Amino acid sequence: MKVLVAGATGSTGARVVEHLQVRAHVAVALVRSSSDTSVLPEGVETRTGDLTDLRDDVCDGCDAVIxxxxxxADTDADMTDRVxxxxxxxxxDRAKAAGVQRFVMLSSAGAESPDPESELGHYLKAKHDADEYLKASGLSYAIVRPVALTDDDGxxxxxxxxxxxxxxExxxxxxxxxLVDALASERWRNRTARMESIG
Structure with a gap:
């Protein structure tokens, strides 16, 4: 499966790319022109793009999107909304136009009913809106909502x-x-779930 990964050079996204390769998928890393691609495994295909100004063909040729x-954490409310x-x-929208088989969304615990008064209220509302948009898109989807993230491998x-x-955590x-499991698992088809590590 050829999988476009948005956020591929981030702390979680880089791990996603590694998992895709280990499981014999083809990862396509969506990167900005300023991204540090040194965190990606050697030879990974990259596709230049910015989530605030995506090309119409960004998902072309891909079977799925993560x-x-x-x-x-340091961005303002406007940038949170934009990304x-x-x-x-x-x-x-680009994934639907390209006919991808599944869209896997990394969301956040709390996005199901964001509290506007909480410290993360604006961020969780943005995540909530994106999740609901995906659900209504007609795409086969999976939405994973982890609790507080750590940099551990688990x-x-x-x-x-x-x-x-x-x-x-x-x-x-x-x-x-x-996230990679959710690409093809029937258990994850059109499913939204919180998750935590217990190991």
Missing amino acids: FAAGSG DRDGAMALV EREVRFGDEVEPDG AARGDVASV
């Missing part, structure tokens, strides 16, 4: 859904593994 991008909401929605021991502890390595 959205693992994020505006970052986490509008950028994600634009990529959904042990591939995870749990999903209502049993997830709100104050738990999710290792980025585990999250990347789940």
Whole structure:
């Protein structure tokens, strides 16, 4: 499967690219012209693009998309909207036009019902809007909502859904593994679930 990865040079996205290669998928890393591509495995195909101004053909030739991008903790509300909401929605549109088989979205716990008064309220609302847009798109989708992320690799021991502890943690390595699992798993077809690492 040929998979476009948005956010491929980020902390989670780079792990996604590695998992795709290990599982014999072909990763296509969506990168900005200013991205540090040294974090990517040697020989990975790259495709230049910016989530705030995507080309119409950005998904052409790809079988699936994994959205693992994020505006970052230090960005303002406008950039959060442009990347986490509008950028994600634009990529959904490009994926649908290109006929991709599945769109896997990295979201966040709390996006199901964001509290506008919370510290992360604006970010979670942007994620919520992008998730709902994907659900309504007609694409086959999977939406993964991890709790607080750590930079650990994890042990591939995870749990999903209502049993997830709100104050738990999710290792980025585990999250990347789940995102790649969700590409073809029937268990993940049109599913939205919280996740946490328990290993």
